[in-house]
Amino acid sequence: MSGYIVDDAHKITTHRFIEMKHKGEKISMLTSYDYTTAGIVDQAGIDGILIGDSASNVMAGNATTLPITIEQMIYHARSVVRAVKRALVVCDMPFGSYQAGCIDGVKNAMRIIKESGCDALKMEGGIEILDTVKMILDAGIPVMGHLGLTPQSINKFGTYAVRAKDDAEAEKLISDAKALEEVGCFSITLEKVPAKLATIVSNEIAIPTIGIGAGNGTDGQILVVDDMLGKNNGFSPKFLRRYADLNSIMTDAIGNYVRDVKSSDFPNEKESY
Secondary structure, eight states, X not given: OOOSSOOOOSOOOHHHHHHHHHHTOOEEEEEOOSHHHHHHHHHTTOSEEEEOTTHHHHXXXXXXXXXXXXXXXXXXXXXXXXXXXXXXXXXXXXTTSSTTOHHHHHHHHHHHHHHHOOSEEEEEBSGGGHHHXXXXXHTTOOEEEEEESOGGGHHHHOOOSOOOOSHXXXXXXXXXXXXXXHHTOSXXXXXXXXXXXXXXXXXXXXXXXXXXXXXXXXSEEEEOHHHHTTSOTTOOOTTOOOSOXXXXXXXXXXXXXXXXXXXXXXSOGGGOO
16 A cells, blocks of 8 residues: 555554654544545555544534444444554544443443444543543553543533643643553543643653644644544634645535536436436
8 A cells, every 4th residue: 555654554553553652753643434534544644543422523513522322433433444454443432431430331342342343442531530441451452541621521621722721730631641551551642732731741651642732742643534624614723734625625516516417517428328
């Protein structure tokens, strides 16, 4: 396979993520929620694909990530896994699938892995969920942590603002990161935290950090694919860089199709049997 960034067709694993950090190689990640998009993202040379619970917003139009179910996450993850040959595929554990306790968390983690075929799971939270994370890891399932802005806790915090700007919360985030590393997580997502803090965390732990709105000092970056491709032009956070304007391209293409149908230009003789 030939990608824009790499020519290595070997399957990316959680161990490769850690090796990349130790070699100083940045890790690239994007979300995907469907077969077609995931295939394109994988072929372009991405290192990791996240089936994010952001599918609740992007695919279903919900205001938060909270409504999406395990069944829906498995559906999206299974679709992505079928398309991916190289990238590490990580699936979010949705809200309610592990917050009730260790037993529920392990059972749901096993179900997602068995029914989707993904490589690893991602869980939001630190020391508060450590026992559940440990049990899932003990069951042989790799876990990516997620600290900083944790969208599943939106009703608790009441805002999507930058997290860990005060000393107490920053110290807790560092402690949480070290605890997740110690228990066996293979990486940690840092979302919307000050760049300086994200760099400190990245330097103090041996597992890779994947940033989104956390500056350039993390070991890798992740964006929502629909945002970076410009499909959603109503969402413009500071951390987002748009690499295309698919909203305009798709609108123009569909508008041209409508025009050609209305004028009987489509289909023409060459497009008819």
